[in-house]
Amino acid sequence: MNMQEYIQEAEETLLHTYNRYQVVLDRGEGVYLYDTDGIKYLDFASGIGVFALGYNNQEYNRALKGQIDKLLHTSNYYYNVPAVRAAKKLTAASGMDRVFFTNSGAEAIEGALKAARKYAYRRDGSADHEIIAMNHSFHGRTFGALSVTGNPKYREPFEPMIGNIRFADLNDIESVKKQITEKTCAVLLEPVQGEGGIIPAEEDFLKEVRRICQERDILLILDEIQCGMGRTGHLYAWQRYGVKPDILTTAKALGCGVPVGAFLMTEKVAAASLEAGDHGTTYGGNPFVCTAVEKVLDLFQENHIIEHVGEVAPYLENCLDALKEKYDCILERRGVGLMQGLVFDRPVKDIIDRALEEGLILINAGENVIRFLPPLIVSRANIDEMADILESCIEPDEER
């Protein structure tokens, strides 16, 4: 079948929950993807921040193939070696003490919310606790995760949500204080909001939220599903800010292509929240995905991925700043590390569509923001190539 036929068949069988770009991706190599017609694309989205190590990494593939021939799944009634190894490396690298592996980001959020409510329940001997989340946040599509997602458009058709969620504004400490009550058990936020438009938290704000949480025995949950795993130039963004959460969620690049997420916590929370029987998953943390997690963490170290991000990210920032200087329609560049956004004065859909036709994959974050989430192995030459194509997709009359 040719590409158009695949697309037509997809639209006849898949549930239409996405307006997909008109391309059928077939294989990848490094920072490039190829469609079923053999056309090559430079990828600055990496499957929404998943393929940190790029496509078709041979060492990663070998590790997974080896595990396929050994054991794919056991269920969580038994121990397995890859889970033990992955847990040890992930807790050490993230600075957290205990981990629960999930199949997705949304499930990591679900677990984090349950752990926070159980912690307060055991402390107070009663339920009915509240969680504060941020406006413009995104935490996933399941009911719990949707309930804390600060975008009414996503929530409305599915109401009622889970109860006792209050919303505050990121970087507005007074708005957080206003939402705190006797019942507050957790504050949840993304250190860098992703879907909401690439909006970094300010260090002073995060530190003040941390201080208030400490003072009132409120748990701080940081959602690092998008901004974690090296993207900000630290393995986790909290390490950049020096603001340690009580509970941390991670997914996306954690498995670099296999469906795995996790929520992690400090020993203090672990000892006083979820107990045997409180939470579970059939697939979560199976030998296959944990082999991926362990290999990804090893490859991050061996290939000095974090250091590389520190080196190329300023180059990407400079490139994007130069575009902003040149074009009237670009209002702002914002972001941290290799998680960047260009804010336009208009919807960016046309530019992204044109870029795809020119062989560049980009995604948006809200209507007016182009989001840049390249594989973390991206080179300066790749960044130059991206900037050239992007520029060719911005109308000349948009020049300053």
Ligand SMILES: *Cc1c(COP(=O)(O)O)cnc(C)c1O
């Ligand atoms: C993608 C994302 C999620 C949801 O992850 P899924 O794996 O799609 O369920 C949650 N939080 C943030 C910050 C995300 O970027």
